[in-house]
Amino acid sequence: MLRFRPSRRGERSRRRAAKRLFIRHGMEKTAEGRSLRLLRQWLSPAQRVQFAEMSYFEVVGGDTGKRYRIYAGAATNVCEVDDNGRPTLGLCFLPMGDLPIGDVMLSQKIALECSETQARGVARSFAPDRTFRGNRLLR
Amino acid sequence: MQIVMDPTGDSRHHFNPHDAQEVAKAERRFYELTHVGFTAAARTGPGQVSRSFDPSTEETVFFPRLVGG
Numbered sequence: 001m002l003r004f005r006p007s008r009r010g011e012r013s014r015r016r017a018a019k020r021l022f023i024r025h026g027m028e029k030t031a032e033g034r035s036l037r038l039l040r041q042w043l044s045p046a047q048r049v050q051f052a053e054m055s056y057f058e059v060v061g062g063d064t065g066k067r068y069r070i071y072a073g074a075a076t077n078v079c080e081v082d083d084n085g086r087p088t089l090g091l092c093f094l095p096m097g098d099l100p101i102g103d104v105m106l107s108q109k110i111a112l113e114c115s116e117t118q119a120r121g122v123a124r125s126f127a128p129d130r131t132f133r134g135n136r137l138l139r
Numbered sequence: 140m141q142i143v144m145d146p147t148g149d150s151r152h153h154f155n156p157h158d159a160q161e162v163a164k165a166e167r168r169f170y171e172l173t174h175v176g177f178t179a180a181a182r183t184g185p186g187q188v189s190r191s192f193d194p195s196t197e198e199t200v201f202f203p204r205l206v207g208g
Contacts, residue, residue: 034148042182042200075208092208095144096176099203103144107202110180114188124207 035102042106059109061116068112074104078112079128087128093119141165142200143172149200156194166192169199176204 040048047057056071058081069087071077075094079087095107111119141152152168154161169192173179179189181196189199 031146031148035144038142038149038200093205094208095203096206097144097203098146099144100146100148103148103202106200107144107178107205110178110188110200110202111205114180115178119205122205122207 031100032102035100035104035106037102039102039106039109042109047109057109059112062113063116066116070105070108070112072101072105074099074101076126077105078108078123090126090128091120091123092126093123140198141168142198143177144200144202154194162194165194172201177201178204 040051043051043057047059051057056069058067058069060067067081068091069079069081071079076090076092078091078093080089080091082088093108093111094104099107108119141154143150143152152165154165156162169179169189173190179199179201181187181189181193182198182200183196189196
C-alpha cells in the first residue's frame, strides 16, 4: 500500500507560509514578534505600507539624501539604491549583540536617517547581487 | 518610556515625567546606556538621535553600538 508522504516542495512552501505569517503578524510573545511590532511602530506610514507589500522599506540618508533599502534580515540586508530603484552598493552593519531582526532593522533605519556618515563608516560594503531582488526572507 | 533593545526584543522602562525620583532614575539609565555605546533615539517624525536626556520625550529607543558585519 502506498503511504501518503508530503512532497518536499509542499513542506517547504508550508514552512515558508508559516514564516511569512509569523513575520507579517508578529508573534507578540516572541523576541522576533516583539521586535517587529516595535519596528512597525517606528516606521513612517509610507514605510509601513512598503514593508507590508514589499517586505522591505526605504529610508533617506540624513546626511547625503541617498536612498537605502532595508530588507527583512539581520545581515547583508541593506543596500543603496539609485534613482531607478536598482541596488548599487550593499552595506553590512548591525548593532552588537544577538538582537532579533526587527531590532536590527530599526537600528539600521535610525542610523541611516540620523547618523548616516557614522553608519557608513562602520559598514562593510559588498557588491549587491540577485539576492537583493524580491523578498529575500519572506518568499 | 525608555525602550532598550535586547535579545528578548526589548526591555521597557516607564517613568512619570512629573515625578522627580523617577526622572532621576530615567536620566541615570540614559547616561549609563549612552556611556557604554548605546545610541538613544527619540520618536519624533523620522526619528532623532538624542545626545542628552529630555524627560519630556515620550518614547526613546536605545540600541547597541553598530559594527560592520
